[in-house]
Amino acid sequence: MSCWGQSQVLAEPLLRTMFESSPEGVLVLEIDGTVRFANSSAAAMLGAREPGALVGAPWRSLWPELSRPAVEAHVEAAAHGEARHFAASPAAGARPKLEAIISPMCNEAGQSVALFVSLRDVSDIEAARLAAEARERVASEEASALRALAALVSLSSWETDFRRDTVRISNAKGLQELSIEQAVGAYDPETAARFRAITDRVRVCGEPYKGEAPYARLDGARGWLREFVQPILEDGVCVGIRGAAMDISEEVSAREAIQRAERRLAVAAELAGMEVYELDYETQTLIKGGSAASILGGPLRPETFSSPPIGQVAPQDRARVQKEWASSQEAGSPFRSEFRMHRNDGQEIWVYCVAEMVTQGGQPKRLLAAIMDITERKRSELTLRDTMRRMAEHEAHQKLLLDELNHRVKNTLAAVQSMARQTLAGVCFDEPRDLFLERLLALSATHDLLVRHAWESASFHEVADAVLKPYGRPYSYEGSDLQLDPNHAVSLGMALHELATNAHKHGAWREAGRVKLTTEVGEGHVRIVWSESGGPPVLSPTRRGFGSRLLQRGVAGELGAKVALDFAADGLVCTIQAPLSARLRVA
Incomplete structure (x- = not known):
């Protein structure tokens, strides 16, 4: 027989009866943790139908998965002679919390031969402990909340x-x-x-x-x-x-700041000549602030504001003001407008008004309004508008005259060109005639450009395009553009025409060459460089023609410039260095 059979504890009828009738759960386990005895109380606590259902079951299987490692450790310790205590909920059963004490049962030699387990239902005690902890936690939280509230306020x-x-x-x-x-x-x-x-x-x-x-x-x-x-x-x-x-230190500081701001606002309104009004619709009380003098020549009454925002608007502005007021109310934004009003003495004045309605439950509660006399400013504006209108009419008339003059000058140039053709028709030398006509066309092109700018100014690139594009040959720009007054534009236009004509007949454009126009801005001056490349070899002329004289005398004299012609073998280079001024400036 096993040691259980030899156990005097279980064999003793009195002890067995005591274990069976005990209100606490009693179990006896083998050293390996197998249940060999359980009373009715233990069966009820562990969710078994009867004590016999527990016999033979592993002790660890009676507890949930998460508790089993700890349960096995307690059994192992008790098997080695150490009593253990733990509390957990069983795997089955109605009771949520049990307290278990595991003690070793030893033989006469002091060896552990079995394990004695006593179970006690501590659910009520645990519930009371949790309730007490919850009450303490709530009290602590309430105290913390009260302290936080006290700190906050x-x-x-x-x-x-x-x-x-x-x-x-x-x-x-x-x-x-x-x-x-x-x-x-x-x-x-x-x-x-x-x-x-x-x-x-x-x-x-x-x-x-x-x-x-x-x-x-x-x-x-x-x-x-x-x-x-x-x-x-x-x-x-x-x-x-x-x-x-x-x-309430912060509240008092804010209150004092508001009072200072109100005093500053009152002073500012007084200095600006503004009148500030607050109307309480419920009590029909009207409070006035700002300027001591009355803009309307007398005290205002609540009924003055019966037609928002002010009932004394001049008839010619009333419809517009009412429309602006309705729009501001619909948008929920302050009303701002300038309109005419009639003073108490009948005089008409202009005022600037800012107003806002404070409502409650859709009904007007208060009206805040500020008005300022702007009669002098408005009269100045009207005078300025009238002056600007007359100036516009004068400018339009001047433009009409200028357009007529431009038309007549253009007709005159066309007539001169026609007479030149007729006069030189019988001349046996075509070249002088053609040169003259080309110069007239270049002058006309520059003239048309200036007409488009109302004879105020033209850019250097525009002048170059007007003169050079008719040749249909390649050219390019490098450097800043320049702004020229009319005389400078005409002079440089004629100079570019002479250079282009020379390039076409003798220089780069005679073959597949190119022309580059470069502007180099220096300290108080600008250098305009005409350089040719890709043409036939250049020969220095034996005499000076009209083009050279135009460049070295006409352009130099008009622009106050220094003109240099370099007949380099790989292409002509013409340099015009002129002072910067209001008539010739960087664009």
Whole structure:
């Protein structure tokens, strides 16, 4: 037989009867943790139908998966002679929490031959413990919330006991108890005296006190307090006071800042000549601020504002103002407008008005309005508009005359060109005739360009394009563009024409060459460089023609420039260096 058969514990009828009737669960386990005995209480606690259902079952299988490693460790320790205690919920059964004590059962030699387990249902105890912890947690959270709220609103409370001469103070820092003199002694003499006066007043009169006052502490802190104090009465005798105080330093600072801003606004409105009105529709009270003088020549009455925003709008502006007012109300934005009004003496004035309606429940509550006399400014604007209109008419008339003059000059150039053709028709030399006509065409092209700019100015690139494009040969720009007055434009246009004609007959454009126009801006001057490349070899001329004289005399004289002609073998280079001025400037 196994050692169980030899066990006197289970063989003893009295002990077995005691185990069976015990209200606590009793189990006996083999050393390996197999259940060999269980009473009815243990079966009920572990969710078994009867004690026999547990016999032969591994002890670890009676507990949930997560608890099994710990259960096995307890069995192992008990098997080696160490009693163990643990609490857990079983794998089955209605009870959520059981307390188990595992003790070794030893033979006469002191060896562990079995394990004794006692089970106790601690569900109610656990529930009570959890409830107590929950109450403590809620109380702690409420206390933390109250301290946080006190810190947020800078609130403190206190209770003074005159019989014990103590004060209990509760604030964001916690709860503390001091003597009355200790509590009051933290403040400067003036604040301490005020606290004592309030205490004496409430104690003697037995009536609550409420007020606001500044304070100063000995640690340097200063501010304002809103205080409420009430007596604690027993049998009609004041035995203490209970009070609360809120630090309203920021509120007072904000209130003072608003008051300063209102004073500044009033001064600004007075200096600007503005009148500010606030109408309370419910009480029909009208408050005026700003300028002391009345823009309308007398006091305004609430009925003046019966037709928003102001009922004294001149008839010619009334429809427009009412439309603007309706639009501002629909958009929920302030009303802003300029309109005419009639003073009390009948004089018409212009005013600038800003107004806003404050509503409650869709009904007008208050109207805020500010008006400023802008009659002088408006008259100046009207005078300026009239002057600008007359200037525009004058400019239009001047443009008409200029267009007519341009038309006649163009016709004159065409007539000169026609007469030249007729006069030189019988000349046997075609070249002089053609040169003359080409120069007239170049002059006409520059003239047309200036006409498009109303004879004010033209750019160097525009002049070059007007003169060079008719040749249909390649050219390019490099450097900044220049802005030329009419005379400079005509001079440079004729110079470019002479250079282009020379390039066409003798230079780069005679073959597949190119022309490059370069502008180089220096300190107070600009260099315009005409350079040719890719043409036939250049030969220096034996005499100076019209083109050379035009460049070295006409252009040099008109622009105050220095003109240099370099008949290099690989292409002509013409350099015109002219001073920068209002007539010739970088574009």
